[in-house]
Amino acid sequence: MAEKLIIKAFGMVAEEIGQSEIWLDSVSDTQELLAILKERYPGLEGMKFSLAVDKELVSENQKIDGAREVALLPPFSGG
Amino acid sequence: MDKVRTPKNIFVQGAISPEKIASSIANHSTKTEIGGHSIFLGQVRADQKEKGEVVAIEYTAYEEMALQKAFEIREAVFAKYPLTCMHIYHSLGEVKVGELCLFVFTSSKHRKAAIEACSELVERIKAELPVWGKEILDSEEHVWKKNR
Numbered sequence: 119m120a121e122k123l124i125i126k127a128f129g130m131v132a133e134e135i136g137q138s139e140i141w142l143d144s145v146s147d148t149q150e151l152l153a154i155l156k157e158r159y160p161g162l163e164g165m166k167f168s169l170a171v172d173k174e175l176v177s178e179n180q181k182i183d184g185a186r187e188v189a190l191l192p193p194f195s196g197g
Numbered sequence: 198m199d200k201v202r203t204p205k206n207i208f209v210q211g212a213i214s215p216e217k218i219a220s221s222i223a224n225h226s227t228k229t230e231i232g233g234h235s236i237f238l239g240q241v242r243a244d245q246k247e248k249g250e251v252v253a254i255e256y257t258a259y260e261e262m263a264l265q266k267a268f269e270i271r272e273a274v275f276a277k278y279p280l281t282c283m284h285i286y287h288s289l290g291e292v293k294v295g296e297l298c299l300f301v302f303t304s305s306k307h308r309k310a311a312i313e314a315c316s317e318l319v320e321r322i323k324a325e326l327p328v329w330g331k332e333i334l335d336s337e338e339h340v341w342k343k344n345r
Contacts, residue, residue, distance in 0.1 A: 128259055129329035130341045170327070173262040189259055189327070195342040196256065196263075196287060196328025197239050197299045197319065 123185065125155070129192040131167050135159045149179040151188060167192045202275075204268040207285045208260065212296035213238075221284060225304060231281050233308035235315035239299030241292050249334030253293045254342060259327040260289075270321045278314040280305050285318065287328060298330075 125140040132138045135155075145151045148169050156162050169176050170189040182188060209217075218238070225231055244251045271283060282304040292298040301318050305311040323344050330342030 126259065128257060128327065129331070170259070170262060173259075173265060189262065191259065191327050192329065192341070193343065194324065194327055195330045195344045196258070196326045197323040197344065 121184075121186070123182065124187045125151075126187055126189045128190065129195075131162065131165060131190045131192050134161045134165060145182055147179050147181050148176055148188070151182065155190075165192070202268075202272065204264045205271075206264065207267050207287050208258065208263075208289045209286050210290050211288060212292045213286055213288060213298065213300045215297070217286075218297075218300055218302075221300075221302060225282065228281060228304070230306060231304045232306045233311045234302065234304045235308070235311040237299070237301040237315050237319045238297050239319075240297055241294050243294045244332070246332065246334060246340050248338040248340070249336030251294060251332045252335050253291050253333045254298065254330040255291050255333060255339075256287070256289050256298065257329050257331070258287075258289060263326045263328055266326055267322070270318065270325065274314050274318055274321075277317075278303075278305065278310040280310055280314055283314070283318070285322065287322070287326070291333075 121144060123142045123144055125142060127135055127138050145154065168191045170191055171180055171182050171185045172187060241254050267285060275283065280303055284302040286300040288298040301315055303311045303315040332340050332342050
């Protein structure tokens with residue numbers, strides 16, 4: 119059986135979806151994940167954020183088979 | 198023999214106290230090969246926003262990723278400059294206007310390495326660490342901080 123995937127949301131993305139963690143059934147790649155999230159949370163459509171799969175930033179569509187967590191990261195504003 | 202470095206916790210809960218900075222400086226008096234220190238202190242500014250004035254910033258982070266990234270930055274800067282010491286502290290949680298939220302401290306034999314490394318660290322910390330600041334306004338509204 120496929121492992122569940124944890125989606126961690128931060129900053130204004132967490133605020134938009136109203137929670138900081140979502141569990142999903144396994145998703146094949148980041149493109150599919152984005153489609154699922156945007157359907158469930160339409161407010162994400164116009165937002166700017168990057169994805170990190172198991173703590174590595176991704177720039178293009180990436181397989182997430184076997185990954186444990188995907189993070190939704192709005193633009194960083196530390197310091 | 199080269200020292201093997203491992204990820205360190207850079208996060209402190211709430212503001213960074215001036216006393217912590219003073220004692221951190223004092224701790225270096227025994228390292229007599231040091232000839233220069235460079236320090237950057239980030240302070241929360243009372244910006245005027247559309248819906249009110251900033252009274253505090255509440256910081257959150259993707260901590261595991263931020264610590265891994267901070268470690269990579271630290272290693273890269275150590276490799277690039279001849280530094281004796283490097284310390285990085287960043288606040289999490291609430292930091293009020295006028296309080297300190299970032300402390301970067303580098304030391305080297307001669308000033309240039311410490312100054313340049315400190316400046317590079319600050320830029321990389323702001324651009325690359327998954328940390329977010331929520332600016333709390335006096336109207337009880339908030340806006341998400343944007344880095345320039």
